[in-house]
Amino acid sequence: MAMASVRIRQAEEGDCGNILKLIRELAEYEKLSDQVKISEEALRADGFGENPFYCCLVAELLPAPGEPQGQGIGSKIIKKVAEVRRGMGPPAWFWKSKHVALERGCSQLRLTVLDWNKGAMDLYKALGARDLTEAEGWHSFRFEEEAMRELAGK
């Protein structure tokens, strides 16, 4: 079976249009499209300024002939993050200032996932993650824009 070759690399500013597209596609799958407020401009500003708020990996595919199949991209990206945390990943310039943070020893990797997204939940479990909501009862809470405005005004 022909497999596309996958390259995991750090996102560049020029990827923001595609990143937003992926965010929207995920939200559509999650039936949460109305919650996507971010713009390509905000993604650029937040991730590629002097003190970036996020760090992002992307997967590049070199398509190969044959049926499209699962490429294991999810596993490959999670593995890369774990590698970097262990100081065995890409060289310092790859992570820029973030490299220091990760090398200094992040001790956990956290994710959130919808309980009906069985494919994702199964993948994370197979890779060794623990469902903290199920095991310990953790609930995720969110103050949204309007609630924050009301709080601040009180």
Place this chain on the structure above:
Amino acid sequence: MAMASVRIRQAEEGDCGNILKLIRELAEYEKLSDQVKISEEALRADGFGENPFYCCLVAELLPAPGEPQGQGIGSKIIKKVAEVRRGMGPPAWFWKSKHVALERGCSQLRLTVLDWNKGAMDLYKALGARDLTEAEGWHSFRFEEEAMRELAGK
């Protein structure tokens, strides 16, 4: 009824001993004491270096005579975070580099809480937060040290 006066301020490096004490007391209440791995040294290094990984507010109490009562510290701290996010909070020097991040417009404030910690859940709801685990089915997943080491070694 006599109320202590409460002052909310940014944590300083010298607070790390007390912050660790509070982390341990919370973990004990949560019956998760065995999960506390962090040391005072790591708290200092992570929060007060050149690229801090966290920002922390602390509440100072000036004790007043009378029975100790709830001081509304939880609400006051959450309100302060919302204020800062709205650009109505402390001046720039107070937040150092973090100020830029918050002023640029964080659009959400997220928390996690154990489902049996009714006092905390009720407080967050009363302040306007939404329980995303209940409402949408979000589960929190965690890869721990050992799982990350295994992943990275694969």
